[in-house]
Amino acid sequence: MKAIVELNALLRKELLLEWRRQSALGGVILYLFSMVFLAYLAFDGRINTETWNALFWLILLFSAMNAIMKAFIQENERRHIYYYTMVSPTTFINAKIIYNAVLLVCLALLGFAVFSSFMGNPVQSLSLFLINLLLGMVGFASVLCLVSAIASRARNNFTLMAVLGFPLILPLLLVLIRVSGQTIYGTSFSAVTPGFVTILLLTAIAITLSNVLFPYIWKD
Amino acid sequence: MQNFRNNWWKIAGILLLVWVIAGGLLFDVPQLPVLHETIRNIYYHVGMWFGMIFILFAGLVFSIRYLLWNDPADDVKAYAAVLVGLLFGALGLLTGMIWAKFTWGSFWVNDPKLNGAVVGVLTYLAYVVLRGSVDDRDKKARLAAVYNVFAFVLFFIFIMIIPRLASASIHPGLDGNPALSTGDLAPEMRKVFFPAIAGWFIMAYWLFTVLYRTMRINLKIEEITENS
Numbered sequence: 293m294k295a296i297v298e299l300n301a302l303l304r305k306e307l308l309l310e311w312r313r314q315s316a317l318g319g320v321i322l323y324l325f326s327m328v329f330l331a332y333l334a335f336d337g338r339i340n341t342e343t344w345n346a347l348f349w350l351i352l353l354f355s356a357m358n359a360i361m362k363a364f365i366q367e368n369e370r371r372h373i374y375y376y377t378m379v380s381p382t383t384f385i386n387a388k389i390i391y392n393a394v395l396l397v398c399l400a401l402l403g404f405a406v407f408s409s410f411m412g413n414p415v416q417s418l419s420l421f422l423i424n425l426l427l428g429m430v431g432f433a434s435v436l437c438l439v440s441a442i443a444s445r446a447r448n449n450f451t452l453m454a455v456l457g458f459p460l461i462l463p464l465l466l467v468l469i470r471v472s473g474q475t476i477y478g479t480s481f482s483a484v485t486p487g488f489v490t491i492l493l494l495t496a497i498a499i500t501l502s503n504v505l506f507p508y509i510w511k512d
Numbered sequence: 513m514q515n516f517r518n519n520w521w522k523i524a525g526i527l528l529l530v531w532v533i534a535g536g537l538l539f540d541v542p543q544l545p546v547l548h549e550t551i552r553n554i555y556y557h558v559g560m561w562f563g564m565i566f567i568l569f570a571g572l573v574f575s576i577r578y579l580l581w582n583d584p585a586d587d588v589k590a591y592a593a594v595l596v597g598l599l600f601g602a603l604g605l606l607t608g609m610i611w612a613k614f615t616w617g618s619f620w621v622n623d624p625k626l627n628g629a630v631v632g633v634l635t636y637l638a639y640v641v642l643r644g645s646v647d648d649r650d651k652k653a654r655l656a657a658v659y660n661v662f663a664f665v666l667f668f669i670f671i672m673i674i675p676r677l678a679s680a681s682i683h684p685g686l687d688g689n690p691a692l693s694t695g696d697l698a699p700e701m702r703k704v705f706f707p708a709i710a711g712w713f714i715m716a717y718w719l720f721t722v723l724y725r726t727m728r729i730n731l732k733i734e735e736i737t738e739n740s
Binding site: 435438439442445446447452455456458459460462463466493494497498501502505508509 | 579627631632634635637638641642645646647651654655657658659661662663665666667669670
């Protein structure tokens, strides 16, 4: 019960912080938009379905990295001491994961809208494609939150975030791209179930590990 | 005598590897299509890969120990283990690439097993970069230990799951390609293969102890020069 109250308070705090600092979120959205437009100009309309798929996921990956980077870095180091006295570390990391998962899902839907309006929309099984997108973003958030927490404690944050995050996110990304490719050509739910199960499994493991490991790094 | 009692396993390791190098190159092997003489690579490539997994697993254990008991020695041990693991991983990749050139016709093919290997090497290089970018020794140890545990678990799930999910793999041991399951290995190769595994394990552990002691001495020197 206490955990739910804490979680609720932390989520409201995240929302409030986001609202007060709209420029941060605006920066991420602008980044996404610029990448899509850049891809549109670079490919000049000549794009096949496989390239569409790979490009879409790469753009989402970079935007997600950017968005989650600010999850820990924008918070003042000293504020963590304050949180430390108020809530348990597992609730704290879970709140971060939930908030960032929701943020990434919104970002991905926006990204899909912008991307398909510039590059066309070849997706045939739209609902499965969207489920895959949703699961993928939740997975990204659960893997990258802990990485962001680690990177925020070290020097040259952004490079480190990318270096630490890419090898860990790659398994998830490969599964996502493959399932996404299937849904583009049209598929049934039973055909993509193994992919979904893998994504959920990786997500569950990442969340469990974050809960176990985060308490060790959050007090400095 | 004391010296011998402490170091006999190093001599055993050297003898085993001399046996493996000489025997591995000289003894008769079954003549199989496509593979021919390249089958000898199993003594080196597979042995080194097992050695890498063994030493990286040791690194994971040291990282967990560090998180539980905060002993700085465990952190240094974990780092030493990862460095040895990277060396063995690089050698495993190199021997694999040479083998691939003569069996598959090119140094690199797009195969889930090979990509998994690269992801593993990248993960541990990232671990080294992470250590380089934190100054405070205590903080460095804690962040590195947390990353090591996180990365090891995700990486091993990755190499367990993805090749099974993927459409196809041409690497031995997958998709019905023979490798190490019972009965696949010819009897005349076992007398070199099993010593090879033992030899590479001993070599990995020996390198690890040398590296660990060097690092500890360097830390001592650093401490002394800082204090004086």
